[in-house]
Amino acid sequence: MTRIPPPISASDSAASGGTFAVASGRASAPGSVPPQADLGTHEVTNQPAPMGDGDLFTADPALRCHAAASGADMEHLAHFGGRIGTEEMRAKARAAQRYKPELITHDAGGRRIDEVTFHPAYHDLMQAGIGGGMAALPWEGARGGHATHAAMLYQMTQIEPGVCCPLTMTYAAVPALKANPKLLQDWVPKLTSRRYDGSARALTRKAGATLGMAMTEKQGGSDLRRTATTAVPAEGHYRLTGHKWFCSAPMSDGFLTLAQAQGGLTCFLVPRWLEGTRNGIRIQRLKDKLGNQANASSEIEYDGALAYRLGAEGAGVKTIIEMVHHTRLDTAIAPAGLMRAALVQAHHWATHRTAFQKRLIDQPMMQSVLADLALEAEGTLALSLHVAQSFDSGTESGRAFSRIGVALAKYLGNRLCPQVVFEAMECMGGSGYVEEGPMPMLYREAPLNSIWEGSGNVICLDILRTLVKAPATAEALSNELTLAAGVNRHFDAAIKTHMARFPRLPDEAQARWYAESLASLLTAAVLIRKAPAPVSEAYVSSRLAGARGRTYGTMQGVDTAPLVARITQG
Structure with missing residues (x-):
């Protein structure tokens, strides 16, 4: 008869290192070791202990440096980072x-x-973000609201990126709602209430609300002019009919969307619930995505859905671009959070793992790789928070810079993110490749923010159009680069090289080269002004002066020790 072993408690799990041997069920011979003794034969060594609770503020010197420089609310970030980084969360x-x-x-x-x-x-995480003010802070009038929001999203992304999508859209919808004073009055108090209410009912009966976005159609993609959804006047408003290929967060209380009205492509707000009845919004299916698993992206159909117009007929793109401008800020800083999460995992592994009689963290090649990854993560964070500061400025020059800066930050950070996550995964060997840890999730998540809100080619074209149509953006960008001049000769030389290569705006085929060069220069300029000298000097020499190969861990003439120490300094 086969003996069924008793259940193993959590304390047994800890004592045995988390791995259990199952008894074979054969009777033991006289004098032999009983089968249950097998539980003590597997001693786990040279495996890092679980990280446990983590403080996403205190343990992140790069965040503390650049959040302070951007005018963010440091006390608020300290509280949020301590709460969101716990093992419970x-x-x-x-x-x-x-x-x-x-x-x-x-x-x-x-x-x-x-x-x-x-x-x-999922609802607990949404409450943590909404209750923490991620959607509300920038609109409450406090100093540094957008920078604080961006830094909070950076922290949340390290824990659960999926919930960041509805949090981002709820935050970003507010400026678009200004196109309709009545909708602004009805919706903004619920969007900024700091109370998460996931119930399915009309806006008037809810303590708080979230807003999503549904623009993409299968025949058009980024070409919004090909939108086929129609809007017909009805009951003093409109009725929408059509199919949306991507609707992020379909359980939002409403959606900003585009449809073809008589006067052209127009922006609308479509509530999910009307008073006492469901609106004509049908969820056709949930998307089976590579990553972002906690977020229920979907396809939806408008079946005569009641919709409220935002802005004039024909001004749809102009109206909704106010929302897109703010969602792009979050897609610019999210890769910094993913990079940071991957870097921390690799650093923890290297610190507690030995090979060839030495800790991995003490081996020169590992130091070089981690230092290189840390530069990438800090550069992305620094540029994104600097751009967030321009959202807070309230000046015309600040708005001009935010328009071009957010596109450059989004482009470069998302090009780098998958490479950084991969290298961090490789630092951990096979342990980085198993689903028990966070690395596979981060790896699947790494490409997403580049695809959202304009893929790489779309962003590059947008950069060129912005510089042509809004000359103030070029002036603001030039001012930002000039502020860092005269400190580092390699930076000054790189500026001259860029200007010689691109005396005028490039043609489309060179747009990626141009965007990468300009974004790298802007990152260096921010680091020169705001980061410690070892960080800015290493970035300039390796990214601008060519003292680096094509892969991570190939920087030349860089002191890696202060860069590695900066990863987790308290």
Whole structure:
């Protein structure tokens, strides 16, 4: 008869290093070791202990440096980073990722309900973000609201990137709503209430609300002029009919969307619920995505859905671009959070793992790789928070710089992110490749922010158009670069090289080269002004002066020690 071993408690798990041997069930011979003794034969050595609680503010010197320089609320970030980095919140993030959202199209009686169910952990994470003010802070009038929001998103991205999508869109919808004073009055108090209410009911009955976005159609993609959804006047408003290929966060309380009205492409707000009844929004299916598993991206159909116009007919892109401008800020800083999360995992592994009688962290090649990755992560963070500061400035020059700066930051940071996450994964060897740790999630997440809100080619074309159509952006960008001149001769030389290569705006085929060069120069300029000298000097010499190969760990003439020490200095 096979003996069933007793259940193993959590304390047994800790004592045995988390790995259990199952008894074979054979009777033991006289004098032999009983089968249950197998539980003590596997001693775990040379494996780092779990990281446990982490403080995403105190343990991140780069964040403290650049958040302070950008005018963010340091006390608020310290509180949020301490709360969101706990093992409790990390466990909730793992649950939200593992137990994916599920679509329920009909109830048991056959009634169409179009609801998405989430694991309770998802709602807890949403409450942490909404309650922490991620959607509200920039609109409450406090100093540094956008910079604080961006830094909070950087922190949240390290734990659970999926919930950042609805948090971002709720934050970014506010400026677009200004195109309709009545909608602004009705919706903004709920969007900024700091109260998360995931219930399915009309806006008037909710303590707080979220807003999503639905623009992409399968025949058009980034070419919004090919939008086929139609808007017909009805009941003093409009009725929408059409299909949206991507609708992020379909359980939002409303969606900003585009449709063809009589006067042309127009922006609308479509509420999910009307008073006492569901609006004509059908969720066709949830997207089966590579990553971002906790977020229920979907395809939806407008079936005569009631919609409220934002802005004039024909001014749809002009209206919704106000939302896109702010969502791009989040897609610019999110890769910095992903890089930081991957870097911390690699650093923890290298610090507690030995090979060839030495800790990995003490081996020169590992130091070089980690230092290189740390430069990439800090450069992306520094540029994004500097751009966020321009959102807070309230000046025309600040707005001009934010328009070009956010595109450059989004482009470069997202080109680098997948490479950084991969290198960090490789630092951990096979342990970085298994699903028990966070690295596979980060790896799947790494390309996403580049695709959202304009892929690389779209962003590069937008950079060129912006510099042509808005001359103030070129002046603002030139001023930013000039502020860093005269400090580092390699930086000054790189500026001259760029100007010689591009005496005028390039043609389309060279747009990526141009954007990468300009974004790298801007990152260097921010680091020269705001980061410690070892950081800025290493960045300039390796990224601008050519003292580096094509892969990470190939910097030449750089003192890696202060860069590695900066990863987790308290």
